[in-house]
Amino acid sequence: MTASGEVMREQRAHIELERWYRRLLWAYPIGYRRTHGQEILTTLMDSAEPGQRTPNRADVADLLRGALRQWFRLPTGIPAVIAAALTVMVLGAVGAAAASWLAWQTAAGLPSDTVAQQTAEAVAGTPLTTPDIRRMDDTQMAWRGVHVQGYSRPIPHWGIDTAQARLQADGWTLGPVVKHYLSPPRLNEVSYHTFQATRGGLVLTVTARPSTASGVSGFHLQAAITPAQPKWEPGAVLLGCLVGVITGWVLTGWTMYRLRRRSLPRRLAAFTLGLTALGLAALPTAAIWYKALTDFTFINRDLHAVTPLYRLVVTSPAAEQGSGALVVGLAILVLAATGRNRTTVQPTATAA
Numbered sequence: 001m002t003a004s005g006e007v008m009r010e011q012r013a014h015i016e017l018e019r020w021y022r023r024l025l026w027a028y029p030i031g032y033r034r035t036h037g038q039e040i041l042t043t044l045m046d047s048a049e050p051g052q053r054t055p056n057r058a059d060v061a062d063l064l065r066g067a068l069r070q071w072f073r074l075p076t077g078i079p080a081v082i083a084a085a086l087t088v089m090v091l092g093a094v095g096a097a098a099a100s101w102l103a104w105q106t107a108a109g110l111p112s113d114t115v116a117q118q119t120a121e122a123v124a125g126t127p128l129t130t131p132d133i134r135r136m137d138d139t140q141m142a143w144r145g146v147h148v149q150g151y152s153r154p155i156p157h158w159g160i161d162t163a164q165a166r167l168q169a170d171g172w173t174l175g176p177v178v179k180h181y182l183s184p185p186r187l188n189e190v191s192y193h194t195f196q197a198t199r200g201g202l203v204l205t206v207t208a209r210p211s212t213a214s215g216v217s218g219f220h221l222q223a224a225i226t227p228a229q230p231k232w233e234p235g236a237v238l239l240g241c242l243v244g245v246i247t248g249w250v251l252t253g254w255t256m257y258r259l260r261r262r263s264l265p266r267r268l269a270a271f272t273l274g275l276t277a278l279g280l281a282a283l284p285t286a287a288i289w290y291k292a293l294t295d296f297t298f299i300n301r302d303l304h305a306v307t308p309l310y311r312l313v314v315t316s317p318a319a320e321q322g323s324g325a326l327v328v329g330l331a332i333l334v335l336a337a338t339g340r341n342r343t344t345v346q347p348t349a350t351a352a
Helices: 003-025 030-046 057-071 078-104 113-124 160-169 233-260 264-297 318-337
Strands: 132-136 145-149 173-180 192-199 202-210 219-227
Touching: 003 030, 003 057, 030 057, 078 233, 078 264, 078 318, 113 132, 113 145, 113 160, 113 202, 113 219, 160 173, 160 192, 160 202, 233 264, 233 318, 264 318
Parallel strands: none
Antiparallel strands: 132 145, 145 219, 173 192, 192 202, 202 219
16 A cells, blocks of 8 residues: 555544544533533544554443543532432423323223213122212312212122122222221221222222111112223323423533522522522422322322322422422522623732
């Protein structure tokens, strides 16, 4: 190979290697890349072997570790750590609630009142002449469902075994029967039974209360049909929480580094807004974390007790407070992203 051909080959290898390194540098935050990117690139190119076309594994791993460190780096000092911890708690809850909402969009829809009454009649084994049907399908309600009650008169000669047999014939998968005892026992008050059944993504909860009227036998029945919890909601909640935690940590670092270069009034305004956002987010954040930890700690729970996590932040007043906290947080980001940098007066040199 001629000398000119060797030089051309070296140049092509140099250009290709530089392209690889520039792509890897995109893993760094933009501010850090603008300040130190060229310096890092020069160091990497100077240490490259002659004719090297691709980065070696050690350089790739070192660059990615450095990028990860820069993304999660906070300003020194306890205030930065406290701010990051609080932001992580809030945005982790927001991420969990958002993931829960997405998961519940795949839940089964509620049956019509007619279908719900037919299901209740299958439980009762007889037509319900004057059923009380209550439909709870408002977005402001903590739990969606259709409730059918037959309290106008007790149903005589009713039995749990025969009711479950009828439901099983209709394709319902039966759950265990639970006997509830009143505590403490009081005169004229008796225990009642509940059992659940599932079909097509719906949960049927039947409550049977013996009649307490003198000379009247039978059971008062209530049937509640609710959506079953999507099987992938717990995993979605964990993933959403993780995304929120990472986002909160990164945004806190970015915001505090930006605010350090801003004027004192702007920093004080951001501090005041931060306290306001924290006060607004306290209630919905605490509710979400408590509910999430409870759900993931107590695994063996009543199906009907599963409340969609996201509904803790769409009910009043948590909805207004959570929305207000997010708006205030956005205002803090705007304060950090805009405005001029502080100008520092350099001391004049004096003659010795």
